[in-house]
Amino acid sequence: MPHGDIDGIAADTRFGIASGGKGFTALAVLSLVRDGVLELGTTARSLLGEDLPLIAEDVTVEHLLTHTSGIGDYLDEEVHTDITEYLIGAAHELTTTEAFLPLLDGHPAKFRAGERFCYCNGGFVVLALLAERASGVGYHxxxxQRVLRPAGMTMTDFLRSDELPADAAVGYLPLDGVDRANVFHLPVLATGDGGIHTTAADVSAFWRAFFAGDIVADVAEVVRPRCDVPEESLRYGLGFWLHESTDAVILAGYDAGASFKSTHDPRTGTTSTVLSNTSPGAWPIVRALTP
Structure with a gap:
């Protein structure tokens, strides 16, 4: 929270969760797989047509879900190590997934599909695009329909950063020694790689619904480890981070004016969720909560 002032923050305040939303994208895609609209083996090219020609012919939905596609990233965190220094041009125009096509285009592949894990923001925007084109329904x-409603997440939605309601926290970051809003640093409306706004209570409702099978039935397949990520001391499933040695499942996000981590232990049914409207704000509390 900016300026260290928590007086106006209520338990039902909505925060942007940055990449925490990737899990919701994954589940929307996997629900389409369940319904036969997509397959894990569906190639991106089969739905992209002539768009994004640098994405290899053999890149599949599963590669994108597991960050093993090798595609070049419009927001490459190996390059942009200080997220607050990254500015998106014409952020106000990024209100649809299709509007991201110019940003996604022109990035050469890093490696062959399936070769290794490499976290890729753009891959989840591509997933949103594939889901839209396969289903005929907009990503939001x-x-x-497929995640928020069955999970009972009544306070969670895609909010425009230039018209946030009174119950949503504005994201802040330090610029020239002053805390300023993050409105120029992020797309005005979130898409597949994250940025949805939610509350701590809704995140708890999500975990309960997810592990009850209310969103997709085969939960075990979603959280089955696909990749070891030793540099993060974690593993990765289909759109979800996994603890390196326990059954705990994690959603996490970090962006200009946002930080978030929620960990759910299905064995005990316990959830810890930390939300902040600054980039570093969540992490001291996350560390204090980590055994």
Missing amino acids: DLVR
């Missing part, structure tokens, strides 16, 4: 409505 897909998430609302």
